[in-house]
Amino acid sequence: MKKAILYLLLSGMAFAGDNEPFTIEIRPRVIDDAKILVNVEVVNHVGRPVDYLEGFIAEYSGDKEFIGEERMVLVYNYEPALQTGFSTTKTTTYPMVGKKPPTFTFTISKVKFSGEHRVFAWHPKAGFIRID
Structure with a gap:
């Protein structure tokens, strides 16, 4: 019986993954050593x-x-909602200054779910925090 419980516990830990609500990927591209296109x-x-x-x-x-x-x-609110499993991408441009290209990070500040009036902030360690 103890072996079955131990096996169940270990298999549960093995298959339990991190449930990250969002995957964020940032891809900077240097164009002609003059500007940087950043895709988020x-x-x-x-x-x-x-x-x-x-x-x-x-x-x-x-x-x-x-x-x-x-x-x-x-x-935006007037666009179709971002469904589960789908992604959205936005691009912005920065000038290339110096020889070393800069690095970028993206932080989510506001999330509103379809059909709700509550607004949340999201942090990778703290999770969803209601702000409105």
């Missing part, structure tokens, strides 16, 4: 359609110093 792709794994998705893209120098950030809306 977010995949919805929540299980509910996302009606509004907003975040901030932060730029860091080649020496990992913070340069600045700008707001980026990936899904």
